[in-house]
Amino acid sequence: MIYSSKDNEKIKEIKRLHKPKYRNIHGKFIVETEHLVEEASKAGLIDYLVIEEGSYINVDKPKLIVTKEVMKYLSKLESPSKFLAVCNKKKPKEDLGTKVLIADAIQDPGNLGTIIRSALALNYDSVVISEDSVDVYNEKVIRATQGAFFHINIVDMVITEEICEMKEDGYKLLGTKVDSGTDVKFVDKPDKFAIIVGNEGRGVKKELLDICDKHIFIPTDPDSESLNVGVAASILMYELNG
């Protein structure tokens, strides 16, 4: 059977997964492009595939064949890929490891994606994402991670209280401020720590800064505006690596 109508219930169900609400209800999300579908497959997350008629992909999962038009309807890309996978959300590991990045209320998908990509490249163990951040299953976030999304532990929808509990679990919390605290160059690397970076406009929220063990910053030219948050998070992770 080839799905050729946008009004088909199954097609509408997939389309709705572009909205965070339905991703939460169903515990599923969408990835697009051959590269990301393959990464999702390696990570064992694929529930089923959606494939444009006449195309082939070497992934052993149920396949739903659709017309080019239906694929265009389902895709968020300007030039739709021929493959799309409906995936089950990742299960976070309980053990966060020793090096953690906490993203507090990051709004831009590209920024959150960059942070996840850098965290993996710089050997961090987990990325913890506050509930008021952009949804990590947003396709722009996943695309910006360049596949890193599938290879690092991600704990999302975390509330402030849970971050407070990390402190009880022995994590040193290092909260970023734009221009005060300790220059990150002079911070001794704790055995187990979490760097907190904050919202693009207002930085890390006060409740979180209040419970931090240390406030850290990257010295920048006082006349210029600040660094992009994805860049700042990456420099902090790099500096605290060794």
Next chain:
Amino acid sequence: MIYSSKDNEKIKEIKRLHKPKYRNIHGKFIVETEHLVEEASKAGLIDYLVIEEGSYINVDKPKLIVTKEVMKYLSKLESPSKFLAVCNKKKPKEDLGTKVLIADAIQDPGNLGTIIRSALALNYDSVVISEDSVDVYNEKVIRATQGAFFHINIVDMVITEEICEMKEDGYKLLGTKVDSGTDVKFVDKPDKFAIIVGNEGRGVKKELLDICDKHIFIPTDPDSESLNVGVAASILMYELNG
């Protein structure tokens, strides 16, 4: 007079400035949003303003009033701003200073913008951009710099030969490779240097790597894909700051 037609020659002339070719011919470019128009004004670059009827901005330059519809036609933003400025291109300074970032064939406007923003924040003197990079006057580049575009020396459309000449001028050229050369942590900071970062897909081009004094890299997890080039450039600039 209020311009109300998209077919007006003057309006078409402005619209064409969204294309690199016409920006080159006329030596002009467009900035949008009140914030960037103000930054362009401070930098003394504005030729004239385009303003939606009924709006006001405190910038002493010739003003061309247009209808909301014409503004929408001229704007590249999803929600068009009420202000747009037609600016004269920046004049590069001949003296590049002692700390330079060279962007070789960067294709993504967001990446080039991030590099320029970080260069200013991290006190670099100039950003040199190869002729095969995305046009630095592209509105997405300028937006991603968050105003930094107006406050740092930018030399664009530079050919490989000119970068070679920098070596004769006493610059140490530090070319980035993804995984070989010297770990940037162990590079002695030269008195006068230029970091070269390269294209998102293929890195710094061979002709440039061949003339470098040193190849440098940021150690990353071998299993993961590389860092985003905007992030990598920022970490290198940060680390070589001392």
